[in-house]
Amino acid sequence: GQQLNQSPQSMFIQEGEDVSMNCTSSSIFNTWLWYKQDPGEGPVLLIALYKAGELTSNGRLTAQFGITRKDSFLNISASIPSDVGIYFCAGQYYMDSNYQLIWGAGTKLIIKP
Amino acid sequence: EAGVAQSPRYKIIEKRQSVAFWCNPISGHATLYWYQQILGQGPKLLIQFQNNGVVDDSQLPKDRFSAERLKGVDSTLKIQPAKLEDSAVYLCASSINRGLYGTEAFFGQGTRLTVV
Numbered sequence: 549g550q551q552l553n554q555s556p557q558s559m560f561i562q563e564g565e566d567v568s569m570n571c572t573s574s575s576i577f578n579t580w581l582w583y584k585q586d587p588g589e590g591p592v593l594l595i596a597l598y599k600a601g602e603l604t605s606n607g608r609l610t611a612q613f614g615i616t617r618k619d620s621f622l623n624i625s626a627s628i629p630s631d632v633g634i635y636f637c638a639g640q641y642y643m644d645s646n647y648q649l650i651w652g653a654g655t656k657l658i659i660k661p
Numbered sequence: 662e663a664g665v666a667q668s669p670r671y672k673i674i675e676k677r678q679s680v681a682f683w684c685n686p687i688s689g690h691a692t693l694y695w696y697q698q699i700l701g702q703g704p705k706l707l708i709q710f711q712n713n714g715v716v717d718d719s720q721l722p723k724d725r726f727s728a729e730r731l732k733g734v735d736s737t738l739k740i741q742p743a744k745l746e747d748s749a750v751y752l753c754a755s756s757i758n759r760g761l762y763g764t765e766a767f768f769g770q771g772t773r774l775t776v777v
Contacts, residue, residue: 581765588664590752590768591704636703640764644717646765647692647756649701 551575552638552653559629562660569635569655570621580613580620582647586635594635595622605611624657632659663687665769667753673775676730679741680770686734686755692716692764694729695738696752698756704752711735743776 554571561567571580576646579598581586583591595606597613604611611622619637623632666685674680686693691712696704699776707726709717721728725744730736740747751773756764 580765583768588770588773590754590771593767596765616740638766644716645713647695648707648717648757649706649766651705655701 552637552639552650552652554655556655558658560658560660563626563627563629567624567627567631568621569656570619570639571639571652572619573639573650574618575639575641575650576617576651577641578617578647580611580623581638581639581640582609582611583619583636583638585636585654586634591636592643606610609642625654627659629659632657665753665755665767667751667769667772669772670706670770671773671775673777674743676745676776677742679739680743680774681740682738682751682753683710684736684738684769686736686753687757687767690757690767691733692756692758692766693730693736694752694754694756694766695736695741696754698750698752699725700749707751710750724730740774747777759764 552571552573582594587592595611600617601615602613608625634654634656635656639650695707698704707721708728710730713730728738735743752771754767754768756766
């Protein structure tokens with residue numbers, strides 16, 4: 549079945565540093581979605597990518613849909629304390645007349661004081 | 662626009678008891694999902710509805726879990742009887758079909774279930 553490899557599993561960074569995480573798969577996806585989850589909350593959609601090669605920004609966040617449609621990355625520039633949380637990628641493909649979502653295992657972002 | 666509403670936020674039950682969770686999706690969203698999220702893991706799809714029909718329940722433990730969306734709007738997820746390993750956060754999400762562009766799922770806050 550479809551699988552996503554999300555890396556890194558966790559990141560310890562200093563405030564102000566840039567962050568990069570990615571998701572790869574051997575399968576092709578129609579859409580890539582990036583979510584952030586804070587403790588005790590549901591995931592919140594950050595960025596949605598619809599076309600291969602697409603580069604989309606949302607404030608300090610930038611995400612790209614890989615040209616092969618098998619990968620995506622998320623960058624966060626100049627990290628701040630509220631960026632702490634778990635980031636999930638999700639790849640979407642169309643099958644049996646419905647869209648299926650496959651989730652990465654998450655990247656936990658921790659900012660060192 | 663109101664988000665996805667879930668209740669309760671927290672529930673503690675003893676093993677072998679039953680429990681039910683409720684979800685009201687974003688207005689107009691035809692697709693509704695129930696996910697189980699174990700601490701430290703990504704969400705795992707339990708069941709996906711399109712309006713009031715089930716489109717994917719392949720990972721739903723049907724011997725103890727059931728879900729319904731009778732009028733194609735709100736939904737309930739039930740566990741009966743609960744096991745210790747059912748302790749998790751149960752997330753409800755909804756989405757609208759964007760045709761070729763797929764869907765964007767929006768999540769509720771989740772229900773944290775603890776089975777003791």
